[in-house]
Amino acid sequence: KAKGGDTYEFFEAEMNAAFLARRRMEMDLAGAIEDDRITVHYQPLVDLDSGAVVAFEALARWEHPTHGFVPPSDFIALAEETGQIDTIGRIVMEKACADAARWPNDVRVAINLSPVQFRSGSLFANVKRALELSGLHATRLELEITEALLLERTEMVVSTLHALRGLGARISMDDFGTGYSSLSYLRSFPFDKIKIDRSFVRDLASSSDAAAIVRTIVDLGASLGMKVTAEGIEDGAAADLLRAQGCAEGQGYYFGRPQPVSAIEAGMLAATLPALKRA
Ligand code: C2E
Ligand code: MG
Ligand code: MG
Ligand code: MG
8 A cells, every 4th residue: 555655656746747847848938939939940842843942831940948949849739738829820920921021922931830720710810910911922822731620620620721722822731641531631621732741751762552652642632633742852762753753842851951041041042143143
C-alpha cells in the first residue's frame, strides 16, 4: 500500500511538472505575441518544368529566449489548444500578405490555416482585412488546409472555404494522403491544388508502393483538374522522378529551405540583376 502511495505521488509530481511546463510555454507564447516575436520564414514552391519559383510558403517561427527556435509542430498545437491560434494566424496572414505585396506579380504566397481558425467565425474577415491592408490581390493568395479540417465538415467550414475562394484565393489540400478517407474529401470541396505529403516523396526511390501512390495522386489531380505539388523534395533524383510522373510543382530543401524574408528578397533581386545589367 505504501508503495502504491509513492507511485501515485510520483505520477502526481510528474503531472504537475508537465502541467506547469505547458502553462509556462503558454505564457511565453503570449509574451512573444505581445512583443511581436512571432516571425515568418518563406520556402519556395517551384515549377518542376521551368524551375521558376511560383510561390513561397509562409511558415511561422517562434524564437524562444531560452529554448531557441520552437518547432511549429509544437507551438501551433499548443496555440490550437489555448485559442492563441486565432491571433497567430492573423499575424502570419498580415505579415505574409504585406511581404508578398512587394514581390513580382507572378509570385504567390501560400499560408497555412488551422482547422481551429474556422471555428471563431472571424477568419474570412481577417483574410479580407490582410488583403486590404497590404494591397495584395487575392489571386496571389494560396490557402493551405489539412484533411483534419474536413473531419468536421460543417456548414461553417464549407461556406467559409467558398467565400475565400470567391475572393479569388486558391485552396490547397496540404499533407495529402496522411489523413483519413482522403478521396471522399476531394469531392466535398473544389480544391485548386493537392500537396503530396513529404512521407511519400521521401520513400519515392526506395519504395515501389510510395512511387505507385505518388503516381496515383498525380493522375487523380489531373482527372479532377487540381494542380499537384510534391513537398519534401530533398534531391535532384526525386525532382526528376516527380517531373517524369507529371507532377507540376515541387517544394523541398533541394530547391530551398525556409528563410527569412530578407534572404529570399535578396535572392529575387539577384535574379533580376543580369536582366538589369543587360538593359
Ligand atoms: P507544412 O505546411 O506541411 O509545411 C512544410 C513543412 O515541411 C515545413 O516545416 C518545412 O520546413 C518542412 N520541409 C519543407 N521541405 C522539406 C524537406 O525537403 N525535408 C524536410 N525534412 N522537411 C521539409 P515547419 O516549418 O517545421 O512546419 C511544420 C508544420 O507546421 C507545417 O507543415 C504546418 O502544418 C505547420 N505550420 C507552420 N506555420 C504555420 C502557420 O502559420 N499556421 C498554421 N496553422 N500552421 C503552420
Ligand atoms: Mg503547408
Ligand atoms: Mg505540407
Ligand atoms: Mg507536411
